[in-house]
Amino acid sequence: MHHFWTVPELLAEVLDYLGDRDRRVMAQICQTFWLPAARLSWRDIPRFSYLLRLFPEERQIIYRVPSTVEFVALSGTLRTAEWRRFRLFAPFVRTLQITIDENNYKTLLRLHKYSEGTGLLPNLDIITLEFQFTPVLKQEPAQICELFLRPSIKRVECRHSGPYRLAEEQMILSVFDRLQAIPHLENLRWSGRAISDEAQRSLCRFLSSASHLGSICLVANNLPYTVLLSASHIPTLTTASLSNLQDIRSVPPAHAVFASLTDLEYAGTNAGLHGSIRTIKAPRLIRLCVSMSNPSGYGPNPFETLKDSERFPALVDLRVKNFHRGHLEAIFSLKSLRILHIEPAVDLQRTRYWPVSIVRLFAESFPKLEDLVLGDGYHDGDVSLPDLAYFATFCPQLRQLSMSVDAREMHTFSGNLTPHPTLEMVNLGQSEADGHEIEIAEVIHRLWPRLQECYTIWEDPWDPQTTRWARIWNDVKLFEKMQGLDGKS
Secondary structure, three states: OOHHHHOHHHHHHHHHHOOHHHHHHHHOOOHHHHHHHHHHHOOEEOOOHHHHOOOOHHHEEEEEOOOOOEEEEEOOOOOHHHHHHHHHHHHHOOEEEEEEEOOOHHHHHHHHHHHOOOOOOOOOOEEEEEEEOOOOOOOHHHHHHHHHOOOOOOEEEEEEOOOOOHHHHHHHHHHHHHHOOOOOOOEEEEEEOOOOHHHHHHHHHHHHHOOOOOEEEEEEEEEOOHHHHHHOOOOOOOEEEEEEEOOOOOOOOOOEEOOOOOEEEEEEOHHHHHHHHHHEEOOOOOEEEEEEOOOOOOOOOHHHHHHOOOOOOOOOEEEEEEEOHHHHHHHOOOOOOOEEEEEEOOOOOOOOEOOHHHHHHHHHHOOOOOEEEEOOOOEOOOOEHHHHHHHHHHOOOOOEEEOOOEOOOHHHOOOOOOOOOOOOEEEOOOOEOOOOHHHHHHHHHHHOOOOOEEEOOOOOOOOHHHHHHHHHHHHHHHHHHHHHHHHHO
């Protein structure tokens, strides 16, 4: 054997480049290749059935569903010798996805019995659990959780999309209770439907004691505001994603102060968002993403609280989806924003353009802006391509711009344009153009002489606008080449 293969770092580099099938072949060549090849092949397991295949065939029960997905369950009594292959490969597993359903939960209980509660996968770091099963005894969910939610776990993702039933409730309680026994959990993602009051209390107890958690994502239909208060006790929490907090009429008197939170995402109702923002204080928050499920102009403006400069003093990145134009006034007070993405709410009478007065107000309100994305607007269309010169005057640091404009009738334009000194990327969305393509390209080149990337997003390849804009962008590149030749001469 060449000495090249005896260098562990070089061998690992080659194996990492290969696919699973080639790694299995490498593992059969010699003992030197077996350990590193097996470690990579068994590192990420998409289904628990792969591990059950390690038991003798006479113990396996195969279930096949119409979607050609195969499930494996075990039957009979497992002898000690029959665990040998499983114990050989189990330490290599670092990532696992498992669906707990009526086909395999009895197998999991049988494995718990014969493993004597020691856990199946000693080095497991990341696990994804999906619950789909019929009612079981009260103690059984705790046994299943004990198999996989070991103290060494770093990331847990749980999904429960089925209807509320007693069995699922017991599983939810068992998961939350078991999480309290994982001292170094760094990432938790939970998605499901409504959870009971008891499960809410169990979740809050876990959050209050999670000292190493860096990221949480909680999606449920009835999250209480006590979740915010409990999560604020986590000293290492930097990223949080919350959905559908309960709507309340009065904000709790206690504030949830997140000392280390830098990234917050929220999805839910207008009232839920209003209560969340008024409850949270995050001095280090940099990025706030909001998706509103009922974007109406009625009720309190949830963004009014952002005017309080002490609540999010470090906020520089704001992204809002399903935004109502009645909330714009509060947004314009955030002068320190560097990134702003706004996608208005869907309106049957909406057009793709913004009023030119609002576009000018965007430019005047955010002098430090570097990235601006304005989704489809709500006006008949009086903002044209030359109006984007406002950003050269008021936003000298802007590098990326995305919005739709009316680029027609550029052959009649004869005014002066202030070139933008830094703008490099432009997405003109579904801007409309006419047959005066050279004139449009000339205006674009005069507006943004430093342009490096430009495109539109007309989805229909047969639409005349698609081919028209392709020619316009080619003309813009020709203008850039001509300018480069003039500079050299």
